[in-house]
Amino acid sequence: MTTTSAPTTTPAPETASERAFDRFRVPGGFALGAVLLLAVAPLALSDFRLALLAKYLCWAMVAVGVSLAWGRGGLLVLGQGVFFGLGGYAMAMHLKLADAADTGVPGALPDFMQLYGTGEALPWWWAPFANPVFALAATVLLPMAVAALLGFFVFRRRVRSAYFAILSQALAAALAIWLVGQQATTGGTNGLTDFQGFFGYDLDDPANQRTVYFIIAVSLLLLMAAARQLFVSRYGELLVAVRNSEERVRFLGYNPANVKLVAYVVAAGMAGLAGALFVPAVGIISPALIGVVPSIGFVIGAAVGGRGSLVGAVLGAIAVAWAQSTLSDAFPAAWTYLQGLLFVLAVGFLPGGLASLGAVVRRNRSRTRTGTRSGEAA
Amino acid sequence: MTVILNQSFTGISIGAVLLLIALGLTLTFGQMGVINMAHGEFIMAGAYTTYVLQESISSAGVSLLVALPVAFLVAGAMGALLEWLLIRRLYTRPLDTLLVTWGVSLMLQQLARDIFGAPNVQTRAPDILTGNIAVADGISLANSRLFILGLALLSVLALTLVLRFTPLGRRIRAVVQNRDLAEVSGIATGTVDRMTFFIGSGLAGVAGVAITLVGPIGPTTGTNYIVDAFLVVVVGGIGQLKGSVITAFVLGVLQSVLEYSTTVSVAKVIVLVAIVAFLQWRPQGLYTLRTRSLA
Incomplete structure (x- = not known):
């Protein structure tokens, strides 16, 4: 169908100093981000604030995937909550089983199952998650497998892009409803919570919580580096080409379905990892965190910050999450209006997000200076 | 057997609500x-319109009948306003409209919360719609459900007539089939778009009136149905009504029969x-307009 408008690209550097700046921009920015996340934040923030930041960083990891699939690939992924949830539940199930095993009672069930469950044996699909290697692998591979399955069938038949968005959203709704319905085996609305240990470490210990923060921060940096490499690779070029003109890419001999599938699956894996790390950091995973509304929330952050820009998407996700938790407590009603308005303005009038603000201002200024009226900005 | 028939009827009435919304x-x-x-x-706006009218008109039956056209106008006006303010600026970016309108939906929900309060409110159904009609042993049809079914079918009929026989309908069909060609033929596509949005949103308002008969209404009532x-x-495929009609009923019956044999979530x-x-099997949906365009 139609393409999403291309995010504004930075203009080519003109002077030697600008070229030099451009060469160091990416590694320099990455190093700055690493220093901020790994040194400044842990030193400057209290345990409580650091735990909050850890939560935001998990959402930012999802935004990295959104930036890839939506920003570069034009796939409006409205169901990232599904993959976040699959990763989160896989991790949570393992932690629950490990906690139950720690009680020393042979064959002990996770606490909530004793409460709601039929009191019988562990469901068969829980059993493999007792194995830490299986559980860790599942946090990433399970979301990727689900994404591959849905993506394969949807992209293969060239279902229109709007249909894909709706189907991915429906998937989020279905998973959330299914989880709520299976209270005996998934904890229902309450989700899985109240974890004691994390691979042998006590989660109540603030020092261990800090370690979890470091794991999350490093994971985010690694994901960003990996995504950046994907963006500048041949595959990244192809993905943008598919977004801008799928038919032309098909005529050139590529199969756009595969290109889109890879982006969707990788984004799902990133969301799965984010969900898995969210569980020890925040201590809960529940249907309310993965349904339709939070799934759209994952896209919002990226949209406000700038879907086409990796850093923009990540900062946008962190900023929106921060604003949400700070303002929604103080002014719940005002925050909802602000959130809606922010979204309308960002997506409607600044499609490149805040990351493109500088470029837009520069363009307008140069236009008024030279007095040209042609080339109306899209 | 009676169970299956009862479930099918429930399904058909779920389908009728879906149909009203999907139209x-x-x-x-x-x-x-x-x-x-x-x-x-x-x-939601349609549902609250019914609620407000019922506060001022004491007779539940009269207020329901008055609510139908008023809700159509209220929701339609909101839709036309939304089209004029935002959506017409986004025609080249259809996926972005999804996100922008979601922002709008957040604000409207909060507005409803501020005006009517967060808890759900309940409207009174007219006496004539509260009973059941027994058609056979063990099979009874709720009057309110029959009313919704009738309303949905009437809406389909009215919309079909408008699309097929009025100048506006002709223009709408022309724009759906080929916007550029319609425009060079002298059709003011902008005006047609606004009218389409008015009618489409108005039908959502009518659906809102219908769902007040099914259960209590709240700020998030609409979101429950939208997915x-x-x-x-x-x-159903886009651009033709019959696809939506068939699909709404099939999905409704499928959902309700499956709910009976398994659980809601499964x-x-x-x-x-x-x-x-x-x-x-049909990537474009059940019925679709055949065009030569690639996308």
């Missing part, structure tokens, strides 16, 4: 490729899998 979506989605997430809030209604449009998952499987 408006088919129009707006079909014509402009606009995915309007605020459609759910237009349903299913979009699925109806996806399966039924949702099965329906979704069935839809993805169906799209393998």
